[in-house]
Amino acid sequence: MPRPNHPLVQQFLDAWVTPTGFSGPGVEFRMRMTARCLPIWNGATARAVKGGEADRGLTGDNWKMERALAGYALEGPQMSIKQMSTQLLSVPMDQQARYIDLQRMRARQIWDEVKHGQLNADVLLRGGRIKKEDELMASVEANAQDNLAYFGLTSMFAHLHPLARAAQNYFVEAIACLGITATLGAVDDPLIRHQMRSQQAEELMHFMEGKFQLDAYCLTPEEQRPVEDAFDFLLKPWATKMNPAFGARREGGA
Amino acid sequence: MTAATIPIRIDHEACTECRMCYVVCREIDLNAVYVAPEPLHRFEIDPGRCQYPGCTACLMYCPAPDSIIEVGSGRSLVPPPPDVWTPDRRVARETA
Numbered sequence A: 001m002p003r004p005n006h007p008l009v010q011q012f013l014d015a016w017v018t019p020t021g022f023s024g025p026g027v028e029f030r031m032r033m034t035a036r037c038l039p040i041w042n043g044a045t046a047r048a049v050k051g052g053e054a055d056r057g058l059t060g061d062n063w064k065m066e067r068a069l070a071g072y073a074l075e076g077p078q079m080s081i082k083q084m085s086t087q088l089l090s091v092p093m094d095q096q097a098r099y100i101d102l103q104r105m106r107a108r109q110i111w112d113e114v115k116h117g118q119l120n121a122d123v124l125l126r127g128g129r130i131k132k133e134d135e136l137m138a139s140v141e142a143n144a145q146d147n148l149a150y151f152g153l154t155s156m157f158a159h160l161h162p163l164a165r166a167a168q169n170y171f172v173e174a175i176a177c178l179g180i181t182a183t184l185g186a187v188d189d190p191l192i193r194h195q196m197r198s199q200q201a202e203e204l205m206h207f208m209e210g211k212f213q214l215d216a217y218c219l220t221p222e223e224q225r226p227v228e229d230a231f232d233f234l235l236k237p238w239a240t241k242m243n244p245a246f247g248a249r250r251e252g253g254a
Numbered sequence B: 001m002t003a004a005t006i007p008i009r010i011d012h013e014a015c016t017e018c019r020m021c022y023v024v025c026r027e028i029d030l031n032a033v034y035v036a037p038e039p040l041h042r043f044e045i046d047p048g049r050c051q052y053p054g055c056t057a058c059l060m061y062c063p064a065p066d067s068i069i070e071v072g073s074g075r076s077l078v079p080p081p082p083d084v085w086t087p088d089r090r091v092a093r094e095t096a
Helices: A007-017 A025-056 A062-075 A077-090 A100-126 A133-138 A150-158 A165-186 A190-217 A221-234 B020-027 B057-061
Strands: B008-010 B033-035 B043-045 B068-070
Touching: A007 A025, A007 A165, A007 A190, A025 A165, A025 A190, A025 A221, A062 A077, A062 A100, A062 A190, A077 A100, A100 A133, A100 A190, A100 B020, A165 A190, A165 A221, A190 B020, A190 B057, B008 B043, B020 B033, B020 B043, B020 B057
Parallel strands: none
Antiparallel strands: B008 B068, B033 B043
8 A cells, every 4th residue: 555645745746746637648648656666755755844843943044045045056156157058959959849849848937037036145135145247156155066967958958859847848848847846835035035935836847748738748658658668768867856945954064 | 618617717816827727728729828918928728718627637637725716606716625636627638
């Protein structure tokens, strides 16, 4: 008998995962992938709740700055402008007609991540950690993140099929959504809540991009195989983890 | 199949203009969601083309709670209530 889901995961499933607009092999494939994602989604959510509760008991601003720096590394210019733009290149010209809306969704996601990077900079500016965003350009903490699978960039170069990124959208963005929900349930700080609330619906949109691609486009074994290969990568224990920006705690951290 | 449609609209206070409803509606060739001719490029739903509640596909991919509502009742359709995502409403998507 399968273990029950974390209550926040079950709410997420009921509201956003289970309802579907299509029937057919794409939806069946997505449900099979969902079953593979669930253990990670449950574990990440439980850790994010724990992290948020621990944050609530902290005094001072250091924990907020750590979150914001990690968020800037995830969504700031290095990722959102420089690296993420390359995701558009996974759709070759001869498949542009078929995947034109997929490219538009990804272009929209790039713009969303640009805004999220700005939100993290705002926390650092309004929290007094920096006076100008320029100061972040030379900061390792603000520009390097060690999550191999974030945005699927590491996985993308090994999984170049136009649909492969659907796995990132579906699996990783769900973790972001769950982490935000867990954080908002635990953290009262207005700066952090503002930063989380401002991006909540857009993270869910990135998840919906994945859901839509899986349901509507992943219909044949030839279309499903490269996506499942990307899931295989993302689901490796060392590939994906919850980032401090979304509520994870560093090993041995406060 | 237009006999029993119910008008729905986008609540611009809640919508993030992410385009998912537009993409889905185009994908199934209804084209009921359109970009309004105004500077903000907001989306609107054409009641002459929308088949809700016969078709509810867009609601399944909308990420912004409360952003699509029934005009008459004011009922929020995001996240989709269980009565609007019954199997008979799903768009069949088979391999070519």
